[in-house]
Amino acid sequence: MTGCGAHMLIKYPKNTGKFQIKEFVADHNHVLHVASCAHMMRSQQKMSKAQAMEVDFVDEYGIKLQSSYELMRIQVGGHDGLSFTKEDMKNYLRSKRQ
Numbered sequence: 001m002t003g004c005g006a007h008m009l010i011k012y013p014k015n016t017g018k019f020q021i022k023e024f025v026a027d028h029n030h031v032l033h034v035a036s037c038a039h040m041m042r043s044q045q046k047m048s049k050a051q052a053m054e055v056d057f058v059d060e061y062g063i064k065l066q067s068s069y070e071l072m073r074i075q076v077g078g079h080d081g082l083s084f085t086k087e088d089m090k091n092y093l094r095s096k097r098q
Contacts, residue, residue: 023080047084047092059093 009023019051026087046053051072063095084092 004029047088051084052092055089055092056096065090065093 005025007023007025007027008021011020011022012018013020039066054072055068058071063071063088069089073082
């Protein structure tokens with residue numbers, strides 16, 4: 001534990017039927033994310049059009065997902081350079097097929 005005081009208190013009074021924020025403290029005493037892991041944050045995971053085209057290409061030629069992901073990872077110099085995960089790639093292919 002870091003002893004961080006950041007928190008939000010939400011109440012749901014039955015008489016109004018609406019959630020209410022009663023208390024909000026945004027001050028953190030720690031880093032919110034490690035820079036080397038920022039690419040794993042959902043908001044940062046985006047596949048570019050060029051990457052999507054490459055995924056389509058390797059899929060059309062029957063190259064397995066694991067192999068094509070590793071190839072793309074090596075091309076950009078590691079996980080930090082790739083803006084999406086293998087799971088994102090799998091989801092992209094699944095949605096394209098549907």
